[in-house]
Amino acid sequence: MTSQEQEKEQQRVDSVIHQITARIAAVTDDYDKARAEMKLVQENYSANTSVNYIELDDRIETSADLQQQRALASRLIENEQIISGQLNTFKELEQSPYFGRIDIQDAGDPDTERLYIGTASFTDDEQNFLVYDWRAPISAIYYNGTLGNVTYETPGGRQLTNLKKKRQFLIQNGQIESMFDTNETVGDEMLQHVLGQQNDETMQNIVATIQREQNDIIRDTRSDLLVVQGVAGSGKTSAILQRIAFLLYHSRQELQADQIVLFSPNKLFSHYISDVLPSLGERNMRQVTLAEFLSQRLLGLDVETLFDRYETESTLPDAQVNVRQFKESANYMHQVADYCQHLDPEHFKFNHIYFDGQVFFDKAEIEAIYHALPALQPAERFLKTKNELIKRLKRRINEEAKSKWVAEEIDQLSDEQYHDLLGNKQRHQFQELDAEVNYIARKIVTKRLRVVYDALYNNYFLDTYSQYLDFMAQAELPDDCDAAQFEASRARFAQAIEYHRCPLVDAAPLLYLRDILTGGGQNHAMQHLFVDEMQDYSIAQLQYLHHAFPKAHMTFLGDSEQALFKAVQAPEALLNQLRDAFNVHRPRLLKLNRSYRSTYPITTFAKALLPDGAQIEAFNRPGDLPKVIIRYDFDSGIDALDREITTLSATNGTIAILTQDLTQAHEVYQKLNHQHKNVTLMTDADLSLPKGILVLPIYLAKGLEFDAVIGWNVSATNFPDEQFTGTLYTIATRAMHQLTLISLGPVSPLIASDKMPTTVLQIEHELTN
Ligand SMILES: Nc1ncnc2c1ncn2[C@@H]1O[C@H](COP(=O)(O)OP(=O)(O)OP(=O)(O)O)[C@@H](O)[C@H]1O
Numbered sequence: 001m002t003s004q005e006q007e008k009e010q011q012r013v014d015s016v017i018h019q020i021t022a023r024i025a026a027v028t029d030d031y032d033k034a035r036a037e038m039k040l041v042q043e044n045y046s047a048n049t050s051v052n053y054i055e056l057d058d059r060i061e062t063s064a065d066l067q068q069q070r071a072l073a074s075r076l077i078e079n080e081q082i083i084s085g086q087l088n089t090f091k092e093l094e095q096s097p098y099f100g101r102i103d104i105q106d107a108g109d110p111d112t113e114r115l116y117i118g119t120a121s122f123t124d125d126e127q128n129f130l131v132y133d134w135r136a137p138i139s140a141i142y143y144n145g146t147l148g149n150v151t152y153e154t155p156g157g158r159q160l161t162n163l164k165k166k167r168q169f170l171i172q173n174g175q176i177e178s179m180f181d182t183n184e185t186v187g188d189e190m191l192q193h194v195l196g197q198q199n200d201e202t203m204q205n206i207v208a209t210i211q212r213e214q215n216d217i218i219r220d221t222r223s224d225l226l227v228v229q230g231v232a233g234s235g236k237t238s239a240i241l242q243r244i245a246f247l248l249y250h251s252r253q254e255l256q257a258d259q260i261v262l263f264s265p266n267k268l269f270s271h272y273i274s275d276v277l278p279s280l281g282e283r284n285m286r287q288v289t290l291a292e293f294l295s296q297r298l299l300g301l302d303v304e305t306l307f308d309r310y311e312t313e314s315t316l317p318d319a320q321v322n323v324r325q326f327k328e329s330a331n332y333m334h335q336v337a338d339y340c341q342h343l344d345p346e347h348f349k350f351n352h353i354y355f356d357g358q359v360f361f362d363k364a365e366i367e368a369i370y371h372a373l374p375a376l377q378p379a380e381r382f383l384k385t386k387n388e389l390i391k392r393l394k395r396r397i398n399e400e401a402k403s404k405w406v407a408e409e410i411d412q413l414s415d416e417q418y419h420d421l422l423g424n425k426q427r428h429q430f431q432e433l434d435a436e437v438n439y440i441a442r443k444i445v446t447k448r449l450r451v452v453y454d455a456l457y458n459n460y461f462l463d464t465y466s467q468y469l470d471f472m473a474q475a476e477l478p479d480d481c482d483a484a485q486f487e488a489s490r491a492r493f494a495q496a497i498e499y500h501r502c503p504l505v506d507a508a509p510l511l512y513l514r515d516i517l518t519g520g521g522q523n524h525a526m527q528h529l530f531v532d533e534m535q536d537y538s539i540a541q542l543q544y545l546h547h548a549f550p551k552a553h554m555t556f557l558g559d560s561e562q563a564l565f566k567a568v569q570a571p572e573a574l575l576n577q578l579r580d581a582f583n584v585h586r587p588r589l590l591k592l593n594r595s596y597r598s599t600y601p602i603t604t605f606a607k608a609l610l611p612d613g614a615q616i617e618a619f620n621r622p623g624d625l626p627k628v629i630i631r632y633d634f635d636s637g638i639d640a641l642d643r644e645i646t647t648l649s650a651t652n653g654t655i656a657i658l659t660q661d662l663t664q665a666h667e668v669y670q671k672l673n674h675q676h677k678n679v680t681l682m683t684d685a686d687l688s689l690p691k692g693i694l695v696l697p698i699y700l701a702k703g704l705e706f707d708a709v710i711g712w713n714v715s716a717t718n719f720p721d722e723q724f725t726g727t728l729y730t731i732a733t734r735a736m737h738q739l740t741l742i743s744l745g746p747v748s749p750l751i752a753s754d755k756m757p758t759t760v761l762q763i764e765h766e767l768t769n
Contacts, residue, residue, distance in 0.1 A: 178193070305684075370385045385461075421440050511544060
């Protein structure tokens with residue numbers, strides 16, 4: 001491209017930036033005004049909150065006044081937040097106003113229109129678009145179209161136009177660093193540039209270089225179940241985040257960020273992705289890990305986590321694997337639903353409700369209420385039982401209010417306590433004093449018996465655990481599931497509950513059973529459910545999530561090859577399973593086969609680890625061959641590690657040493673900690689990733705990436721067979737620029753196999769004599 005052309009483009013960049021800068025000045029003015037107003041209200045508010053509360057009437061007046069001020073303050077805060085959001089967006093645009101240009105010509109129109117595309121829209125004072133938001137309907141052409149006739153969706157239907165030119169820019173600090181014309185979706189030059197950079201502490205948005213197949217995921221608004229099978233580093237996580245930004249833009253009126261929930265693999269990951277949406281001017285969605293979600297719903301129980309399970313998984317006897325598979329299946333969940341629907345009232349398990357160590361409602365009484373009700377759906381019948389219990393509680397409160405201890409307590413009340421109990425009621429609202437005293441007495445007893453009310457409200461009178469044990473006792477086992485083994489697993493559940501623990505495999509069916517019987521546990525407000533790393537979820541768990549968020553559109557992303565300790569499952573089979581289990585109308589499967597994260601040599605090696613790796617397309621970014629270092633004892637392994645760290649540190653910001661489990665991570669960390677200053681051992685509790693040298697077990701590195709990776713001890717002992725392919729593949733694919741694998745003793749047969757081409761690795765043996 002001529003430098004004259006670039007000069008012309010630079011002039012336009014300058015002119016747009018000039019207008020953005022002027023807008024920033026104007027908006028800053030608005031912002032200062034909003035802040036000043038806010039401060040005034042705050043001062044006024046704090047002056048008012050220190051009024052004297054003794055006189056009741058004063059207090060009521062003050063509180064009405066305060067409420068008004070509080071409403072005003074929250075309106076002002078909202079206003080201030082909007083202006084501050086705009087300001088941030090403009091400041092980003094000021095550095096880099098856009099990254100793309102398309103020239104289009106509609107049929108019959110003599111003129112070509114030139115549109116520039118950036119992370120947000122910007123219009124001049126006459127409302128002409130100087131920059132189009134990347135999510136605007138017309139911007140789809142930039143991502144989807146090759147030159148020639150193209151179509152794009154608009155709210156008014158599909159439009160046809162002719163794409164005459166597509167240009168990409170890299171603009172930094174207001175200067176065009178490079179620009180390319182391309183016929184491709186988004187050309188490789190730009191990608192080369194972006195991917196060659198060092199890893200940042202947090203993930204970056206990819207709007208400038210979204211690829212066509214990623215764009216399909218991002219802009220899909222039709223599917224109610226979107227399953228994405230994407231190879232490691234293919235941009236699944238990036239696509240989720242851009243998709244959320246797109247959906248928020250697309251349904252601005254109906255969709256809020258907190259109606260979107262993302263299940264992420266670990267807390268480090270949650271932090272890692274936390275900057276992407278704000279960088280696009282959007283608020284973050286809700287994020288939760290499966291462990292957090294389950295423990296929140298099973299309060300009081302220590303729910304086994306996926307990490308606990310990884311640590312013990314390899315020791316699980318074969319016979320129990322089938323039992324676990326059954327419990328993780330859709331069949332098991334269907335049986336739970338079926339059991340609940342047809343549950344004979346005689347089999348309903350109730351608990352006593354206690355107060356102060358005494359039985360308050362006997363379970364026989366609860367049973368009698370339940371039995372006396374007409375045959376209804378279990379949840380309805382349960383709700384009626386609950387209402388009856390609450391009615392009886394109120395009756396008992398009324399009786400108790402007449403007792404002596406209450407009268408004594410009333411006598412002891414200070415004026416202020418008395419007014420507190422009166423709450424919104426005013427004295428003159430009572431016909432006579434007796435009514436007022438009785439009102440106060442009931443308030444006192446209600447407060448005292450609050451725990452009973454809470455127990456009823458939280459459905460504690462259903463004995464969920466016994467009910468689940470009862471379910472298991474009658475479950476119909478598939479042929480490959482041994483009855484004695486299943487019974488043993490039932491006994492293990494019972495024992496775990498004694499110790500307030502819950503095995504992971506039982507958490508979803510247990511919650512499902514509780515929800516169906518009590519009619520609770522569903523969140524109808526959530527509109528989108530995203531699950532990243534879905535290969536680590538069982539069908540039963542996914543089914544429970546679908547039940548818990550019944551109105552949510554689902555987007556599940558994962559890579560079956562990265563399943564740790566689990567057989568690889570074909571994505572089509574998975575989609576069919578999910579479709580049947582969820583009863584959805586518009587399921588869609590999309591595949592991402594191109595891997596962007598790692599250099600060409602690293603991806604080529606990682607492909608060779610997999611039996612069906614040929615489908616993976618490596619992005620053509622040059623780099624060193626991965627290295628395998630073989631040593632024969634722990635200490636020389638550590639020496640080799642030490643030397644590698646020193647070499648890699650020269651060119652890499654973050655080096656991750658990935659181990660198979662936590663014990664090995666500890667062993668390595670103990671040694672390294674003496675030799676290097678900036679070594680960090682990462683644990684499940686860590687929330688952010690420091691720079692430097694990190695030591696962590698592979699399951700904590702899921703979804704993350706590092707400049708350089710050293711896989712610790714890839715020996716035949718640690719990775720003996722295909723069961724470990726997923727783990728090894730996940731380790732290798734965390735590396736962006738450099739990969740080293742160290743083996744203590746003979747290297748894993750997964751690497752030293754005939755299928756592994758000798759050209760994809762450098763091997764360094766210890767010289768032994
Ligand atoms: N279109 C793109 N443009 C620029 N960078 C991209 C693009 N797609 C992916 N990347 C980069 O590739 C890397 C991998 O992306 P991401 O983490 O989203 O992949 P993933 O499929 O979720 O990976 P994994 O399953 O291995 O965790 C990231 O650094 C991301 O920024």
